[in-house]
Amino acid sequence: MKIIPQTPHMPVLRTDFSDDAMWQIVCNAMAKSYHDLTLKYGVGLSDVTLDFISDPEYSGITPEQVLALITIEDFWHSCIFIVDHTTISESEHPMLAMNLSELIFEDGDEDEETYNEQEHTFRLLPSQVAAMEINLTLGNMDFEDFSTSVKTDGIFRGF
Numbered sequence: 167m168k169i170i171p172q173t174p175h176m177p178v179l180r181t182d183f184s185d186d187a188m189w190q191i192v193c194n195a196m197a198k199s200y201h202d203l204t205l206k207y208g209v210g211l212s213d214v215t216l217d218f219i220s221d222p223e224y225s226g227i228t229p230e231q232v233l234a235l236i237t238i239e240d241f242w243h244s245c246i247f248i249v250d251h252t253t254i255s256e257s258e259h260p261m262l263a264m265n266l267s268e269l270i271f272e273d274g275d276e277d278e279e280t281y282n283e284q285e286h287t288f289r290l291l292p293s294q295v296a297a298m299e300i301n302l303t304l305g306n307m308d309f310e311d312f313s314t315s316v317k318t319d320g321i322f323r324g325f
Contacts, residue, residue, distance in 0.1 A: 167227070170235045170246075173217035176299045178247045178261075180220040181227050182254045192249055192259050193218060195292035203296050215299060216247070229264055229287055241266065244302050245309060247295060260289035260321045263298065265309040288313045290322035297324070 170179065178196065180189060197214045227235070232246065244267035253261045265286040290298060290312070301307040316322045 167223055167231075167235060168221075169237055170219065170224070170232065170241075172237075172241055173219070173243070175215045175217045176243050176245060176247070176303065178216050178218045178249060178295075179224060179232065180218070180249045181224050181232075182249060182251045183222055183225050184251070185254050188254045188259075189220065189249065192253060192261070192292055195259065196247075196295045199293050199296035202293070203300070214296075215303065216295070229262065232264065236266065238266070245298070247299075252289070258321070259292055261292060261295070262287055263290050263309075263312070263322075265313070267309060288316045288322055289320055291324075294322055294324055298322075 170177070178193075182189075196216060200214050224235075229248065232248065236246075244265070246264050246266060248262040248264060250262055253259050286309075298307075298312050301311075302309065312322055315325055
């Protein structure tokens, strides 16, 4: 499997290819989140600063496999958004946000390190992507500011 490419903007990785129309709906909802911020704050935030990666080679990969396909030394984004089966199949389309800024591994075997997915991922609605991406990119907030505001159902819906 090929390495996930470095992109100019924070990446959105598609890992579920079961419904092209739903993928487009989720992408449009993410784009709309930038427009909504522009309306809310009256500043020019309407340019979508995400890069969408839709390559069937990444079909079905897990968050741990995503890590194996990122060259950390060359990958400067602090987060990657993943559109997986849960995103496509659930009515609110909660996406997976994966923290890349502090890749902390738990010791398993001496020969094997495993990514602690529970501590470094959470789900968020597409409507919240712009707020998260912009604040992470500008350094106004960090991943934990968002992850600690996740609701009891495990989804970030805003502050």
